[in-house]
Amino acid sequence: MSTTAFSADFFWQEGAWRIGDAPLAVAGRRFDVATGAAERAGRFVLPGMPNLHSHAFQRAMAGLAERRGPGEDSFWTWRETMYAFAEAIDPDDLKAIATQLYVEMVKAGYTQVCEFHYLHHGPRGVPYADPAAMSLALIEAAKEAGIGLTLLPVLYMTGGFDGRPLTERQQRFRHDVGGFVSLLERLAPMQDDMFTLGIALHSLRAVPEDAMRALLATGIARGLPVHIHIAEQIGEVQDCLAVRGARPVEWLLDHADVDPRWTLVHATHLTAHETDRLAKSGAVAGLCPTTEANLGDGLFPLAAFIDAGGTFGIGSDSHISVSPVEELRWLEYGQRLLTRHRNVAARRPEESVGTALWQRALHGGARAAGVDVGRLSPGARADLLVLDDRSPLLAAREEADVLDSFLFAGNTPLVRDVMVGGQWRVRDFAHAAETSAAQAYRVVVERLAAA
Structure with a gap:
């Protein structure tokens, strides 16, 4: 060598x-x-900077959901636009979209991407002849672009906290635990220095408690990075309280062994107690400021989380921006607008905001990716x-x-x-x-x- x-x-x-x-x-x-x-x-x-949260196919719809609908627009109306767009994408399309995205990422300074991948099957949920076809398209795209890939196949089972069935547009995302484990077993032997496997629970509303426990108890899940969307929207918090009697992050910390291999994506709406508990768990907060702003999600309690010893990283999520500079800049700017103070991420006198943001995001992103990078x-x-x-x-x-x-x-x-x-x-x-x-x-x- x-x-x-x-x-x-x-x-x-x-x-x-x-x-x-x-x-x-x-x-x-x-x-x-x-x-x-x-x-x-x-x-x-x-x-190089790890990008800890990506939905590659959404790069092709960036800019197509900015026209006002008949009522108040929100994450939930954007989601319907996204579902309609996703319906038409096949493995070849996904490879082309992801390759373009990953080239953009590398040029911007991202050298590892965590792909939160839930577009598994064909239209109306009809499986491809190879159930891993969409996953393989992403792996090939990463190879062409020359970016490290942490592939996070997503378990997606229900349409709400009440266990309602998936809608027709959500059928492409569907797996039961057995089929999901089979997909992981197919992909695991392909791992190397540039490809790492993890698992993702789409959200608490999409994965029932018994399924979460069953998956995490399997041998193949042991030791893998675990990612989950959580507490992104106020509506999600309200539904979780109504059905499970607790806020999403509170419920997860009470019902799962959340530790440093976990990444809680967004975690936007936290109480002070949840913020402190999340920080002390060692889990990574996966922050995506440009997407969170685009969707009207809200602002993460950054200063309190850092002060409690929390770890965070950044992701470009829906890819309305593909730039670690912009994610970190708007992470800081959002806090300035919220608090009406400057230099919020710098928690010590004379500390540089740029230094604090870059180093913390390197550390958190590498942990979320499960790879020795950064x-x-x-x-x-x-x-x-x-x-x-x-x-x-x-x-x-x-x-x-x-x-x-x-x-x-x-x-x-x-x-x-x-x-x-x-x-x-x-x-x-x-x-x-x-x-x-x-x-x-x-x-x-x-x-x-x-x-």
């Missing part, structure tokens, strides 16, 4: 810029100890970003100001080069697959628009 060493003026290591007097080596797909001559990578080198250290997968030190946005910036300028100085892309798993995927802002991916994507969305 050949080893290549890279030098830089500064490497982001252990939550701070370190003077790059010791080169960074890559052996195969992982970082190693450097020896010998080094190739210069750039001035500022960061770990750090420039021997043994970790060799994912890195090189910032464009030629950009005027970084002019006259010392290292202490670089992350704040990266996140808060404008919208000009600053991720110049991207390595994923020891291979350069983006060089001088260009991805080798971007032209072919865009062409295939265009064909698919034009056909879907005409259908």
Whole structure:
């Protein structure tokens, strides 16, 4: 196995810029100890950011749900638009859409994606000849784009807390526990340095308690990352209280062994007690600020969660934006609008907001993905970003100001080069697959628009 060493003026290591007097080596797909001559990578080198929540097919409908309906629009009216769009997508379509999305992610600085995948079957729930066809389309898309994939097949069984059956539009998502375990068993042997398997419970309203317990007790589920949508909407909280007698996060913490392998996606509507309990559980809060804003979800209690020792990461969810910069920027800006104070994510005097957000999201995203990424250290997968030190946005910036300028100085892309798993995927802002991916994507969305 050949080893290549890279030098830089500064490497982001252990939550701070370190003077790059010791080169960074890559052996195969992982970082190693450097020896010998080094190739210069750039001035500022960061770990790649994990994207902990994605519904890839929704990238193709971004911008198509922004026209007002006859009444008050909400998450629930948006959901009907999404269901109608999802009905037409087949495995080839999904591969083309996901490849385009994943290329965009890599160019933006995401090097790992957690794909919360519930579009399993054909229209009206008719299984494909290969029940894993849609999962395999996502795996192939990730390979083409060169992004690490944590695939999270979703268990989806009921249409509400009261156990109502799924609607016709939801039949494509349906599994019983046995069929779901069979899918996991089909996918598990395919895992490698770039593909990791996890499991997702769609939500408490979609997975009955006995099914949740049965799945988590299976051998294949043991040790895998577990993700769940939870407490995203006030209506969900009210329904959970009415049927289960507790708020969603409260109920989950009381009825499951929630620990650091869990990611609670959104967790928007929390009491102070739930916030403290969630933080102390070690679970990751999966925050998706641009989607949460687009859907009118609400704002997560970030300051209280950080102060309680909580761990969070970021995701692009419905992909109305594909940028870790924008997710982190709006995570902070939402808190400023809510509290009417500045620099909310920085909890200590003199702490940099950019530093606090980036490092916390690296740590939480890596935990949610179940992969050793997010750090420039021997043994970790060799994912890195090189910032464009030629950009005027970084002019006259010392290292202490670089992350704040990266996140808060404008919208000009600053991720110049991207390595994923020891291979350069983006060089001088260009991805080798971007032209072919865009062409295939265009064909698919034009056909879907005409259908």
